[in-house]
Structures are given as C-alpha cells and as structure tokens.
Amino acid sequence: MSAAFRVTHEHGRRVVVAVEGDGVGQGSGRVAVATYDLGSAVPALEAPKPYLHPLRTLSGALVSAYRPHDHRWHKGLQMTVSHLDDQNFWGGYSYRHGEGYVPVDNVGRMRHDGFAAIRAGDAEVCLVEELTWVTAAGEDWISERRELRWHGLDVERGTWTLDFATELRNVRGADLHVGSPTTHGRPDAGYTGFFWRGPRGFTGGEVLLADPGAPAEPMGASSPWPADTGQHDEVDGGATLLFFAGTSSAPVPLRWFVRREPFPAVNPSPAFSEEVTVAPGDSLGLRHRVVVADRPWDRAEVEAFVAEHALRAGAAAARGRGADRLVGLSVGNRGRAARRVAAPAPVLLGGLRRGRRSRSAADPRPGRRRRGGAARRG
Secondary structure (H helix, E strand, O other): OOEEEEEEEEOOOEEEEEEEEOOOOOOOOEEEEEEEEOOOOOOHHHOOOOEEEEEEOOOOOEOOOEOOOOOOOOEOEEEEOOEEOOEEOOOOOEEEOOOEEEOOOOEOEEEEEEEEEEEEOOOOEEEEEEEEEEOOOOOEEEEEEEEEEEEEEEOOOOEEEEEEEEEEEEOOOOOEEEEOOOOOOOOOOOOOEEEEEOOHHHOOOEEEEOOOOOOOOOOOOOOOOEEEEEEOOOOOOEEEEEEEEEEEOOOOOOEEEEEOOOOOEEEEEOOOOEEEEEOOOOEEEEEEEEEEEOOOOOHHHHHHHHHHHOOOOOOOOOOOOOOOEEEOOOOOOOOOOOEEEOOOOOOOOOOEEEEEEOOOOOOOOOOOOOOOOOOOOO
16 A cells, blocks of 8 residues: 655644555545644743644544643643743743742743755655744743654554654853753652643553563653553544654653653653753754554564664664755754755754752752743643
C-alpha cells in the first residue's frame, strides 16, 4: 500500500500535515495526522506558544487532548518550560515552595517569528521555525531555532514518526536556569520541556519502559524510551505512542515525567530534579522522537521497532528517500535562507553547567530565590 505526506500552510495560523493513500483514514484515503498551530489565539494565562493538536493515527483516531478542564494550558504536544528563573512558559499558576500553586504575573509567551523553511515531499515534511521567548514584562530571553520533521510513514505497520529538535539560545544577558516544580521543592513533579497530554481514553493505559521491571508509572526514571498504549473513545481499537528520549546538550540527564492517572502524560524532562544553567549566548539543545502506531503494541513489537528506528545520539535520524538536511540557520538572523546540504544533525552550542539538585518539599531552607511557573497539580 502506498501513501504520501501532504501539507497545507495557513499563513500566520497553522500548518496541517496529512497523509493520502490506500489504507488511510478508514477508507477515505486521507487523514490529517498533525496540525501545528502557532498559538496566536491562546489566552495569556495559558502561555501562548505553538502546539501540535490534533494528533491522529493513520486510521484517523485522536491521540492528543486540547485544553482539558483540569489543565487548560495542556495542548496536545508542545515545547514548554515550567520554570525559567522566575518566569512561567508552561501556563497557569506557578509553584512556590511552601505555598503551592499560586497566581503570579509571570506567564510568558513564545512568539513565532517565521518559518525559515518549509519542505514537503512524499516521504518527509520538514519545518524550520524561529521563535522568541518573551517574558511577562516583555523582555526577550530566548531565541529558538526549532525543527519538526515528519517521516517514517508505513501504512502496513500503521506508523508515522515525528522528530523534534530545538536550540534554545540565551539572549537575556544573564544566566538562565531551566527547572521544574521538583527542582523547586515538589516531589515527583519534574515536568518541563517537550510535553504530551493524551486523550481521556488513554487514562489508566499501559506504559512500557526499556526495563521490563520498571514500575507501571515510572516517574523520574531514566530510560531510552517509554511506550504508552490506550483505547480510543468514539471509535473502536487503540493506539501506541512510542517516545524516544533522544538527547540533551546539558550534562543533566533526561528523566521521564509519566502519568497514567488521573490523566495520561509523557514528558522527557531535561530538568526533572536538577536545574540546567545556560550562560549568556549559549544554548540548550534537545532532540526527541515520537512514533504514532495505529494499534496497541505489546513489548515484543515495541522492542522490534526500537531496534530498527532508535534516535541515536550524535547522528542524524534516518532520512526519508531523497531528503536532505536543512542546516546553517543562525538563530537571531531572521529571514536568512537555509543551506540545503547532506549533513548530520546541527551542532549545538555548549556552555551548559550542571545545576543544583532539588530540595525536598519538607526542606525549609530558602536557598536561591525560587520562582517560576507550572500547572496546578502537573
């Protein structure tokens, strides 16, 4: 069965990535598998930023949630930082040690500055985006270069793959500290970074990790991957989302924020229990991979796919036929055209320092002044 990616760009609003072909969309021959919304209509309290929703399997089943009643700032799959010094690029109330979640005028936004490149082919779609992270006070703190790449389309296996890479460059003029509620004193709440909120049908679903002996909800674990399986509402069947941890340019290890109850969520956190410090002019680079499979996989199926398609550190991801890497985009140089060359993943800047570890929630010591944003109860 043959199928191909198709792209629709609604300028200033969203990019829709669809798949057309035999065996797609339960006979319709077309399904929009991912919509990348630029977040222009997001309310200020929810930290306006781009997000991916809806996300769908090749049969058209929904595998993301949007503005659930418990956390209105959860929107499908999105890049976030819950604590960036005293700023909240997550949305909602901010966690304060000893106070819990409180309303603070510190919710920032991520401004879409433009697409440096949009490339679409039958086997691969690639977006290169430039953004600026703006604080609640209107200060530019981060200049970001982001790349999203759809590939790995396999109708017979029922899969498509998204690679996400970002370079977050500090333009504040002072150190930036990337953290989470756990680095600020709340145990098992290390959410920050690339975050997926699953649909209600995935609540209580099975989570598999590379270690077969891992607990059912492996909060704070370090693993090359987890896979989250669940059943659909509205339509029969279920699906699997396989998340590859990928890489961080920081010395702090990636750890997983994973929930099955009271809602499904997966997040490879770069600062789960230890802050990352980014010096002025330096960058934090992150690379992750998400695979959407059109039915629940067992451990043997997950392990077989991982063995074939792992996201390896220091090497470019597997390329689609006829695809070339877009490199040479300098963050902060708006409008510069990309050079198209066959090359490995872009080199990420260094200068990252290991941050201090989290304090226990019972530890009364104030330490460094800790302020920042997070959602109520994660």
